[in-house]
Amino acid sequence: MSLSPNTERAYWLAWSQIRGIGPVLMKRLYQAFGGSMSEAWNAISSDLQAVEGIGGQTLEAIRQAQREVEPVALLAVHEHNNLNFWTPSDREYPQLLWEIPDPPPILYYRGHLTNWNERNTVAIVGTRNATPYGRRWTKKLVSALASRGFTIISGMAEGIDGEAHKACLEVGGQTVAVVGTGVDRIYPYKHKSLYEQIVSSGLVVSEYPQGTPPDKTHFPARNRIIAGLSRVTLVMEAPERSGALITAYQANEYGRDVYALPNSLEVSEAKGCLNLLGKGAQAILGVDELLESLGMLPNLDKPAPAIAISELPVLQQNILQAIGFGDPVGLDWIVEQTKIPSGEVLGALTYLELVGAIAPYPGMRYQRLV
Numbered sequence: 001m002s003l004s005p006n007t008e009r010a011y012w013l014a015w016s017q018i019r020g021i022g023p024v025l026m027k028r029l030y031q032a033f034g035g036s037m038s039e040a041w042n043a044i045s046s047d048l049q050a051v052e053g054i055g056g057q058t059l060e061a062i063r064q065a066q067r068e069v070e071p072v073a074l075l076a077v078h079e080h081n082n083l084n085f086w087t088p089s090d091r092e093y094p095q096l097l098w099e100i101p102d103p104p105p106i107l108y109y110r111g112h113l114t115n116w117n118e119r120n121t122v123a124i125v126g127t128r129n130a131t132p133y134g135r136r137w138t139k140k141l142v143s144a145l146a147s148r149g150f151t152i153i154s155g156m157a158e159g160i161d162g163e164a165h166k167a168c169l170e171v172g173g174q175t176v177a178v179v180g181t182g183v184d185r186i187y188p189y190k191h192k193s194l195y196e197q198i199v200s201s202g203l204v205v206s207e208y209p210q211g212t213p214p215d216k217t218h219f220p221a222r223n224r225i226i227a228g229l230s231r232v233t234l235v236m237e238a239p240e241r242s243g244a245l246i247t248a249y250q251a252n253e254y255g256r257d258v259y260a261l262p263n264s265l266e267v268s269e270a271k272g273c274l275n276l277l278g279k280g281a282q283a284i285l286g287v288d289e290l291l292e293s294l295g296m297l298p299n300l301d302k303p304a305p306a307i308a309i310s311e312l313p314v315l316q317q318n319i320l321q322a323i324g325f326g327d328p329v330g331l332d333w334i335v336e337q338t339k340i341p342s343g344e345v346l347g348a349l350t351y352l353e354l355v356g357a358i359a360p361y362p363g364m365r366y367q368r369l370v
Helices: 005-016 023-032 037-041 045-049 056-068 071-081 132-147 160-170 189-201 218-229 243-253 268-278 287-294 314-323 331-338 342-354
Strands: 107-111 121-125 151-154 175-178 203-206 232-235 257-260 358-361 365-368
Touching: 005 023, 005 037, 005 071, 023 037, 045 056, 107 189, 121 132, 121 160, 121 218, 121 243, 132 151, 132 160, 132 287, 151 160, 151 218, 160 175, 160 189, 175 189, 175 218, 189 203, 203 218, 218 243, 232 243, 232 268, 243 257, 243 268, 257 268, 314 331, 314 342, 314 365, 331 342, 331 365, 342 358, 342 365
Parallel strands: 121 151, 121 232, 151 175, 175 203, 232 257
Antiparallel strands: 107 203, 358 365
16 A cells, blocks of 8 residues: 555654664665665564664664554654654655765754755855954855855854855855754854844754754764765865864765865864865865866756657556656555556666656655656
8 A cells, every 4th residue: 555755754753763773774774675664664573683783672672662652643743843844755855865874864944945956055164263264265165156056054053154154145045054953943042143044045954853952962963964965065174173074074975075175284273174185185276166166066957858758668658657747656656556566667667767757756756757
């Protein structure tokens, strides 16, 4: 039986509440059970223990949750307490973030972006104790990027982060603040006005529910979301021990480009940037040079169809007809509508994706493009 995206959403939430089940393990469960967290929830013990990372103690926590939690009821309560959040089963969940090994199962947000082009997302990170040089170059680069349609992503901290958000807003650009608190908490409070501006024209996002206060353990995890949401990470100034360096290292692990702003050997606030340059990060050599480099990013836009629909085999045509032009539909829905074995459907879907006839979404869902 086909489950609606909203029902699958309930199971993402239910899994996220189980002690010992983190983002990495949740993605493994998703992959192990054919892209369905509800299938994972109802799986037998031996199938669950076949997933790397699930041992006896974790299995017992899962079984206890299954006895005590009704996912759909849990979702209703959670939606009442947290007005806006996405799970990977939601169409709006960012594609780039889903690609990392440890995507947040719940992404809370406040605000609204009218046209978030994930091809043009740039993280700007750096020290809280920024020098005038770091602030000046942050403003210069962000103004140029934002005015050319790049979405600026940062952490709303003091120093470089705040400077990046402000510079973006000043030129009417779009910015996303990734915070280590609930999206309803303002931290640091001195950024109250900045927070309100971001909410009115951009997004504040977090993996923590509303009401979550600041906690130093949250910020390293927050940094992976900044890196995951961004095609490119720019480190403007960072001492040798800095959260900005964590973001840069994670971006590198995710296969994203990392740039660092050169500075003097005598400036302690920038020694981390020099270390990054020594480890292979690209140097920021000026506004024009950076824009030229970013202009060569591979295009994430969906390709134009490489074949006419009438030229497709009957199997693919039937699957396209089942998908339709509405919201993305799941694999089980397609199998149910076409009465074609799931293995054959998966093969046909891969072909249709390659020729640009459909677009894939998290949760093994697909949308017809032509």
